[in-house]
Amino acid sequence: MRLNKILKNTLLVLTACLVLSACATKKEVATDIQGQMQGDVYTGTDTVKYLADGVPDRVFFATNESILTTASRETLRAQAAWLRKNPNINVVLEGHADERGTREYNLALGERRANAAKDYLMTYGISSDRITVLSYGKERPVDSGSNPLAWSKNRRSVTVKAN
Amino acid sequence: MTKKILILLFILIPIKANALIEVDITRGNLNPLPLAVSPLSIDEKSRKGFEKILKKENIGSEISKIVENNLRVSGLFNPLDKKAFLQAPDIANLKPRFEDWNLIKAQALITGKVNYIDDKLRVEFRLWDVLAAKEMMALAFTTVPNNWRRVGHIISDKVYERLTGEKGYFDTRIIYVSEEGPKTQRIKKLAIMDQDGANNKFLTLGNELVLTPRFNPASQMVTYLSYFKNMPRVYLLDIETGTQEVVGDFPGMTFAPRFSPDGKKIIMSFAKDGKSDIYTMDLENRIVEKITNHPSIDTSPSYSPDGKYITFNSDRSGYQQIYVMKNDGSDVKRISFGNGLYGTPVWSPRGDLIAFTKLHKGKFYIGVMRTDGSGERLLTENYYQEAPSWSPNGRVLIFYRETKTNSKGEGFSAKLWSIDLTGYNERQIKTPTDASDPSWSSLLSN
Numbered sequence: 067m068r069l070n071k072i073l074k075n076t077l078l079v080l081t082a083c084l085v086l087s088a089c090a091t092k093k094e095v096a097t098d099i100q101g102q103m104q105g106d107v108y109t110g111t112d113t114v115k116y117l118a119d120g121v122p123d124r125v126f127f128a129t130n131e132s133i134l135t136t137a138s139r140e141t142l143r144a145q146a147a148w149l150r151k152n153p154n155i156n157v158v159l160e161g162h163a164d165e166r167g168t169r170e171y172n173l174a175l176g177e178r179r180a181n182a183a184k185d186y187l188m189t190y191g192i193s194s195d196r197i198t199v200l201s202y203g204k205e206r207p208v209d210s211g212s213n214p215l216a217w218s219k220n221r222r223s224v225t226v227k228a229n
Numbered sequence: 230m231t232k233k234i235l236i237l238l239f240i241l242i243p244i245k246a247n248a249l250i251e252v253d254i255t256r257g258n259l260n261p262l263p264l265a266v267s268p269l270s271i272d273e274k275s276r277k278g279f280e281k282i283l284k285k286e287n288i289g290s291e292i293s294k295i296v297e298n299n300l301r302v303s304g305l306f307n308p309l310d311k312k313a314f315l316q317a318p319d320i321a322n323l324k325p326r327f328e329d330w331n332l333i334k335a336q337a338l339i340t341g342k343v344n345y346i347d348d349k350l351r352v353e354f355r356l357w358d359v360l361a362a363k364e365m366m367a368l369a370f371t372t373v374p375n376n377w378r379r380v381g382h383i384i385s386d387k388v389y390e391r392l393t394g395e396k397g398y399f400d401t402r403i404i405y406v407s408e409e410g411p412k413t414q415r416i417k418k419l420a421i422m423d424q425d426g427a428n429n430k431f432l433t434l435g436n437e438l439v440l441t442p443r444f445n446p447a448s449q450m451v452t453y454l455s456y457f458k459n460m461p462r463v464y465l466l467d468i469e470t471g472t473q474e475v476v477g478d479f480p481g482m483t484f485a486p487r488f489s490p491d492g493k494k495i496i497m498s499f500a501k502d503g504k505s506d507i508y509t510m511d512l513e514n515r516i517v518e519k520i521t522n523h524p525s526i527d528t529s530p531s532y533s534p535d536g537k538y539i540t541f542n543s544d545r546s547g548y549q550q551i552y553v554m555k556n557d558g559s560d561v562k563r564i565s566f567g568n569g570l571y572g573t574p575v576w577s578p579r580g581d582l583i584a585f586t587k588l589h590k591g592k593f594y595i596g597v598m599r600t601d602g603s604g605e606r607l608l609t610e611n612y613y614q615e616a617p618s619w620s621p622n623g624r625v626l627i628f629y630r631e632t633k634t635n636s637k638g639e640g641f642s643a644k645l646w647s648i649d650l651t652g653y654n655e656r657q658i659k660t661p662t663d664a665s666d667p668s669w670s671s672l673l674s675n
Binding site for chain 1: 411412413414415438440441454459461481482484485498500502503504505526528529542544548549570572573586588591612613615616631633634636638639641665666
């Protein structure tokens with residue numbers, strides 16, 4: 067009986083916590099997104115550069131993830147088409163993480179993100195000989211802010227011309 | 230740096246086995262032991278001799294200041310104000326008038342004498358139990374005058390060991406990464422300093438990004454990650470000669486290096502095709518072995534002090550957790566099961582604990598757990614902190630902390646901090662620039 071009561075109370079507390087955290091997230095989302103994030107993946111353009119007309123240079127990732135979003139795949143298809151048109155150009159894929167992780171894990175995560183982009187370019191006919199992967203972990207953020215929007219801009223893989 | 234300390238260590242008076250004063254270092258010490266560090270006495274001829282070489286007016290007081298500072302910073306001792314001392318240093322060293330020291334509430338007293346003999350620095354010191362009115366220890370050292378700071382550290386270590394029953398950690402150095410410039414374009418250099426912040430020296434120029442230096446526990450070698458020619462690779466650096474070399478011949482990024490406890494191997498991660506595995510390289514025969522083989526990220530490896538086990542960080546469960554395995558990669562067991570993400574496991578030099586970084590609900594913690602994952606204890610919480618490194622006696626952790634920037638992205642800083650295993654005595658370690666990735670050396674004189 068007693069245990070039951072304790073369990074019940076715990077459940078109540080847990081539910082309360084869940085409700086509270088849900089509220090907190092919603093609030094954060096409302097203030098930070100401003101149309102520039104979907105989930106926690108950056109969808110804005112203010113840090114994006116272009117390799118050519120209509121060919122954005124970077125793709126963005128969710129926290130701790132290296133999965134390519136629909137928008138990222140579209141960007142990489144444009145990059146692949148541009149690389150096919152310019153067979154003499156080689157690229158470096160620079161993988162990055164945000165500052166909310168340990169340095170060593172982030173180095174590995176940056177490498178995994180850049181590789182996700184590399185694999186996708188390869189499925190669109192770009193030879194692995196033309197692609198070098200370089201992880202910077204959390205060492206080279208583009209936005210020095212300490213907020214979810216800044217972090218979302220920093221979780222990226224950037225395609226850079228190597229020659 | 231290259232001068233090895235030349236020590237003629239002889240015990241003047243045998244130490245009695247029955248302990249007198251004792252300091253318990255296993256719990257948070259809220260009442261540090263009051264003790265008096267009487268300035269080391271010095272005769273006029275020796276004083277002038279050292280003033281000429283070392284440009285210090287009174288080397289005796291300088292050495293005792295080092296001892297005093299070390300003992301205070303340890304959090305276990307409370308060195309009393311010298312102005313209250315009634316007895317002159319030279320007389321106290323011969324025979325303390327214990328009533329006088331008792332009067333100012335000193336429970337222990339350190340006295341000593343410095344001499345300039347044959348271009349050498351000779352220091353003798355004694356530790357006294359004031360209440361029991363007895364000598365606890367007496368030692369003398371002879372060394373080159375330039376080693377005067379180290380003499381202060383060695384005295385501190387001897388006193389710490391005599392009063393706590395455990396080895397000290399004062400005659401040690403810290404290697405770390407010095408940071409300057411904007412957050413988006415940090416310039417990073419390897420730097421080294423004494424444990425108390427003195428003798429800071431830069432080891433690289435900042436032309437390429439460098440990260441995660443770690444001391445060899447058995448020698449003055451360092452392993453670290455350098456982006457030389459934009460190729461992140463693990464390097465080996467001899468701090469005495471300045472020579473460095475790439476570790477192994479890997480077709481991609483190697484990172485997260487550490488030495489084995491005997492200093493003969495480097496253990497590190499190698500990242501390829503989106504997965505990172507753990508490898509070792511034997512520094513003598515250059516043989517490379519692959520230790521883990523998993524499609525996940527396996528990184529931040531650290532050996533147990535007997536070399537038989539390895540703790541490491543892996544996201545094979547889906548998120549970053551801490552694992553332990555045998556040194557050949559077999560028998561992998563997850564040990565972290567609390568809420569949140571766990572990283573940077575480091576095995577204590579005493580063997581009983583693993584220190585780690587934990588991320589939970591947007592906060593970073595430095596904590597310790599037993600090697601089977603039980604008994605998790607969080608020592609400190611902050612906006613961002615990580616990468617603990619143990620003092621050689623396994624009693625103190627050093628790590629780095631970064632600040633949150635404001636809405637304009639300004640106000641970033643990175644600093645070194647230390648905390649006792651007890652969770653008490655948290656302190657910032659002053660560095661000339663911003664700093665991160667600290668690694669603590671072994672005791673230099675042993």
